[in-house]
Amino acid sequence: MDAKKDFPCLNQKMNGLSPVYLDSACMSLKPQCVIDKMIEYYAQYSGCGGRSAHKFSFRTTDEVTKARENIAVFIGAKKPEQVIFTKNTTESINLVAKSFKFKPTDIVLTTDKEHNSNLVPWMLMDKSNAVKHKTIASKQDGSFDIELFKEMMEKEKNIKMVALNHVSNIDGYKNPIKDIVEIAHDNNAVVLLDGAQSVPHTKIDVERMDIDFLAFSGHKMCGPTGTGVLYGKEELLNELNPFIVGGDTVETVDGDRITFLGIPEKFEAGLQDYAGIIGFGEAARYLSNIGIEKIEKYVNDLNIYLDEKMKSIENVKIIGPADPKKRSGITNAIIDNINSHEIAMYLDEVKNVMVRDGAHCVHSWYNKTKTRASLRASLYLYNDKSDIDAYVDGLKEYIGLVKQENNFAN
Numbered sequence: 001m002d003a004k005k006d007f008p009c010l011n012q013k014m015n016g017l018s019p020v021y022l023d024s025a026c027m028s029l030k031p032q033c034v035i036d037k038m039i040e041y042y043a044q045y046s047g048c049g050g051r052s053a054h055k056f057s058f059r060t061t062d063e064v065t066k067a068r069e070n071i072a073v074f075i076g077a078k079k080p081e082q083v084i085f086t087k088n089t090t091e092s093i094n095l096v097a098k099s100f101k102f103k104p105t106d107i108v109l110t111t112d113k114e115h116n117s118n119l120v121p122w123m124l125m126d127k128s129n130a131v132k133h134k135t136i137a138s139k140q141d142g143s144f145d146i147e148l149f150k151e152m153m154e155k156e157k158n159i160k161m162v163a164l165n166h167v168s169n170i171d172g173y174k175n176p177i178k179d180i181v182e183i184a185h186d187n188n189a190v191v192l193l194d195g196a197q198s199v200p201h202t203k204i205d206v207e208r209m210d211i212d213f214l215a216f217s218g219h220k221m222c223g224p225t226g227t228g229v230l231y232g233k234e235e236l237l238n239e240l241n242p243f244i245v246g247g248d249t250v251e252t253v254d255g256d257r258i259t260f261l262g263i264p265e266k267f268e269a270g271l272q273d274y275a276g277i278i279g280f281g282e283a284a285r286y287l288s289n290i291g292i293e294k295i296e297k298y299v300n301d302l303n304i305y306l307d308e309k310m311k312s313i314e315n316v317k318i319i320g321p322a323d324p325k326k327r328s329g330i331t332n333a334i335i336d337n338i339n340s341h342e343i344a345m346y347l348d349e350v351k352n353v354m355v356r357d358g359a360h361c362v363h364s365w366y367n368k369t370k371t372r373a374s375l376r377a378s379l380y381l382y383n384d385k386s387d388i389d390a391y392v393d394g395l396k397e398y399i400g401l402v403k404q405e406n407n408f409a410n
């Protein structure tokens with residue numbers, strides 16, 4: 001894979017060194033074609049979409065339509081209108097939480113490994129008695145307990161929605177979605193899939209996978225910041241109440257009567273982030289052109305290399321599946337006697353190596369399992385072996401310095 005050249009952030013020197021970016025599970029970098037597409041909007045036709053009768057507005061509308069089509073094709077949606085633009089995965093999940101017609105006795109089931117974005121909305125709704133929230137515990141090794149799930153679904157008749165991540169941002173573990181969807185549907189529950197970590201890395205076909213709702217972010221898949229999508233089955237989207245309302249969501253207002261537009265408009269209130277949406281569409285086109293299967297294989301192979309190198313360091317524990325091909329480009333580690341934040345700061349300051357430390361917005365899981373803050377390297381198509389060498393060399397160097405200091409202190 002020769003993608004590095006496409007990403008201007010990586011083709012610069014900082015303190016004489018190239019940047020090494022290993023934080024793509026948080027946010028991906030943007031290729032030149034996405035940046036160009038956004039500049040083109042601002043420089044050539046920065047009108048509003050869908051409203052005014054002039055050339056800039058027509059072009060904006062056309063480009064937004066194309067972006068919606070590109071993204072619909074990318075995830076295998078039947079119709080582009082099933083792609084609702086939002087700010088990010090978080091907003092997409094909140095849209096479902098606030099708009100789905102729950103009864104107070106309905107239950108939303110999540111796993112115990114959810115990002116706060118797919119946990120806090122349900123916790124708050126539970127606290128206000130809008131719905132009940134329950135959690136299914138993972139197995140000891142962090143994998144999904146399908147037997148327990150089946151048992152819960154069959155016993156607990158009020159589970160209306162199963163809202164879970166496809167790929168965990170803690171350890172890259174991929175939940176067995178085919179089986180989960182089948183069991184959920186057999187028990188009259190809908191599935192809201194948090195695809196923040198999966199859509200950028202693996203082939204998603206919402207039709208074939210029979211997914212009811214899918215939330216994901218553009219900024220994790222080479223798209224602009226502040227862009228996301230909620231996909232939904234048409235009949236379910238039609239049933240949802242709009243969440244944020246106002247301009248562009250209504251067909252007309254007459255006296256006290258409001259007639260809302262259909263999908264996607266009823267969910268996209270106010271003037272939109274046109275540059276962002278158009279850039280997001282370009283990102284989907286860019287990834288499609290390379291091929292998501294090719295990217296997945298490349299990232300998995302690179303994670304094998306990273307895993308082998310990490311194992312050459314003493315006292316490293318890697319969270320999640322032992323097989324690096326099953327971690328979706330994530331290698332999240334705890335190193336004995338090493339503070340994850342301090343080592344992350346060292347790597348950044350001295351080596352230009354950018355990783356993420358902490359609880360990765362999954363505080364509930366870190367607290368429940370009494371796991372301390374970890375150091376996560378996450379790979380994408382623009383990384384190569386030289387990035388991993390720089391990371392692991394930096395880790396070894398820092399660990400050596402800490403050992404030296406401890407020897408002095410003793």
Ligand SMILES: Cc1ncc(COP(=O)(O)O)c(C=O)c1O
Pocket residue numbers: 025026088089090091115117118165167168169194196197217228
């Ligand atoms: C699994 C998962 N879900 C949800 C989110 C939230 O994404 P965003 O911040 O783009 O809304 C993230 C972000 O890291 C994530 O990894």
